[in-house]
Amino acid sequence: MRQPLVAGNWKLNGSRERIQSLLDGIKAGIGEVNNAAVAVCPPFVYLSEVKTQLGGTPIALGAQDVCEQDEGAFTGEVSAPMLKEVGCEYVIVGHSERRNLYGEGDDLTARKFAAVRRQGLIPILCVGELLIEREQGITEQVVARQLDAVIELEGVEAHADAVVAYEPVWAIGTGMTATPQQAQDVHKHIRQQLASKDEAIANDVQILYGGSMKGENAAGLLAMPDIDGGLIGGASLKADDFLAIAAAAAQG
Ligand code: PEP
Numbered sequence: 001m002r003q004p005l006v007a008g009n010w011k012l013n014g015s016r017e018r019i020q021s022l023l024d025g026i027k028a029g030i031g032e033v034n035n036a037a038v039a040v041c042p043p044f045v046y047l048s049e050v051k052t053q054l055g056g057t058p059i060a061l062g063a064q065d066v067c068e069q070d071e072g073a074f075t076g077e078v079s080a081p082m083l084k085e086v087g088c089e090y091v092i093v094g095h096s097e098r099r100n101l102y103g104e105g106d107d108l109t110a111r112k113f114a115a116v117r118r119q120g121l122i123p124i125l126c127v128g129e130l131l132i133e134r135e136q137g138i139t140e141q142v143v144a145r146q147l148d149a150v151i152e153l154e155g156v157e158a159h160a161d162a163v164v165a166y167e168p169v170w171a172i173g174t175g176m177t178a179t180p181q182q183a184q185d186v187h188k189h190i191r192q193q194l195a196s197k198d199e200a201i202a203n204d205v206q207i208l209y210g211g212s213m214k215g216e217n218a219a220g221l222l223a224m225p226d227i228d229g230g231l232i233g234g235a236s237l238k239a240d241d242f243l244a245i246a247a248a249a250a251q252g
Contacts, residue, residue: 004222004249005163005206005229007039007062007124008236009092019046023053025239030057033243036229036250039090040236044078051087062090062124065098068111070118080119091116092231094126094146096169106149113150117158124163124231125150126210127190131170139168140189147193156197163206164190165231171211173233180220180227183209187226215244222252 014022019042030038041062042050051061067077083091093116094109109125116123127146129139143166150158166186168178178186187207195202209221210231221227229249235241 002204002206002228004036004252005039005208006036006232006242006246006249007041007090007092007208007230008232008242009041009064009095009210010043010236011064011097011233012043013237014043014046016046016049019050020053022237022239023050026059026242027053027057029239029243030059030246033246033250036246038246041090041092047083047086047088060089061087062092063088064092064095066091066093066112066116068108068115070115080115080121083116084119084121088121090122090124090163092124092126092165096126096128096167096172100130100169106146109146110149110153113158113162114154117154117161122161122163124165124208126165126167126231128167128169128172128211134168134170139186143186143190144193147190151197156194156201159194159198159205160201163208165208165210166190167210167231173212175212177212177214177217177221178209180224183221184224184226187224191226213245215241215248218245218248219252222248227252 039060039062041064063083067079070079070081093112098104113123127143129142133142171178191202206228208229208231209227213230213232214235
């Protein structure tokens with residue numbers, strides 16, 4: 001049985017005041033959510049204080065990105081050893097905003113994935129197609145290429161301690177959600193791709209869906225057999241919505 005995971009990606013949002021009120025809301029309701037792991041991924045500068053706030057709760061801390069290098073002259077970057085030191089358990093790599101707005105390709109994403117694993121942290125590897133790629137019927141090839149870049153560098157065994165997030169780019173922040181069946185088809189394909197190399201790892205790996213998941217549409221998505229949770233953007237900034245998704249995951 002795969003335990004569901006719901007991770008909130010706060011992106012470039014928040015202030016001390018806003019984060020305090022969001023965390024108060026999440027903490028107040030998290031006791032009702034049994035059976036699903038929950039994580040929040042604040043901007044780097046707030047990681048330490050959010051970690052303190054999460055003390056005594058089951059909520060894990062994650063980061064939104066990482067440098068592929070562990071230390072050195074890389075101005076503006078944050079390393080995996082630093083993320084470990086401040087208490088992160090998860091690190092998102094290859095988010096489509098990193099890939100498409102900052103030109104991060106498959107190779108760099110794979111090296112970030114490796115940097116996260118070197119510290120014993122859990123990478124959440126994002127994969128997903130652009131709208132044009134879906135229209136061209138190449139969704140499966142795109143996702144396979146993104147996954148293969150990591151498998152080539154780190155081996156399929158790396159997925160024993162990693163999470164995959166399928167995030168169709170056309171659904172992120174647009175309000176357009178993949179239908180449960182559209183998402184399930186790609187999740188199944190990802191699991192089959194891993195199974196062709198190692199069946200046990202494929203059976204155990206958590207594959208999250210991301211792309212305009214909300215309280216209202218979460219149950220349908222999370223009921224699908226290969227959808228093991230969600231990576232949540234916009235809805236993770238509203239405590240009630242985030243908790244509703246986590247509750248749906250716990251039941252899914
Ligand atoms: C995301 O950016 O990972 C995401 C899923 O965003 P949203 O939920 O806002 O579509």
